[in-house]
Amino acid sequence: MAGPAGTALPAHILVIDDDERLRDLLQRFLAESDFLVTVAGSAEEARAYLVGMAFDLLVIDVMMPGETGVEFLADLRKTSEVPALFLTAMSETEDRITGLETGADDYISKPFEPRELTLRIRRILDRQAMAAKPSMIQFGPFSYDTDRQVLSENGRRVHITTAEQDLLGCFTAAANQILSRDDISDRLAGRMKGRSIDVAVARLRTKLEQDPRFPVFLQTVRGRGWMLRTN
Structure with a gap:
């Protein structure tokens, strides 16, 4: 909603x-x-x-x-x-x-x-x-096929790990919404928790951002969590 x-x-x-x-x-x-x-x-x-x-x-x-x-x-x-x-x-x-x-x-x-x-x-x-959402999520030069769990950049496939697929699935399902550590852990049924989520976010950023220190797509919302910007 x-x-x-x-x-x-x-x-x-x-x-x-x-x-x-x-x-x-x-x-x-x-x-x-x-x-x-x-x-x-x-x-x-x-x-x-x-x-x-x-x-x-x-x-x-x-x-x-x-x-x-x-x-x-x-x-x-x-x-x-x-x-x-x-x-x-x-x-x-x-x-x-x-x-x-x-x-x-x-x-x-x-x-x-x-x-x-x-x-x-x-x-x-x-x-x-x-x-209710399209299976292909677009953001910048990237597209993510949520059915096949395939990430592409300008049409070329980007290798991501299973953990990164799970994490990107969470963010694309709630695009442009803030997800906390607890939100992500709940959505993944506890398969990822606490600081391991921070590490996974940092690794995923290396594949999505030109400069992971200044993210454009996978942004930090201070004190609350992260948000995948698709608009």
Whole structure:
């Protein structure tokens, strides 16, 4: 989502769960993770919100009284493809498959760590963002094919390592947005952490910048992280 002057707006999450305590916990945690959060205690209440508001992702409890989460999503899929993640206490494989066949993008079993939920939400949103973007990202003389993970400069392929492919994938998925170390670590599911990210950024700059000391494309935003400038 984009706001005024191209600034990124937080993704809007609708949490649907009949457990008030869990709803409140998720609302606080997801808000602290920079999401905009609305909560509903039933499928009926969720429908009322969906009539007048736009959401980037739904977090749905499967075993709600009355209309279950599976029934709610099956009905919603007749008119909407908004991404959805199921919260489920069910451990049987067949039950999970049924949920995914209904149209859920992912599920997480209770009890769960809130950080894992955040990671799964971000992965779904990243996949949606990538699907909506062209596979070829252009910046200066460079082009990056996000499907093939190939970097080219003026049409000639530039060799980059697997770690650099992962890092460039993060930046192209969030072009012109600031990514912190934690953002990058989350997007890479912890495969890169802390100072190793600084090292990888420095190495990638040697392949993108004429003078890595004064970067034009992969810029440092002091105290916040880095940004890939494509415009």
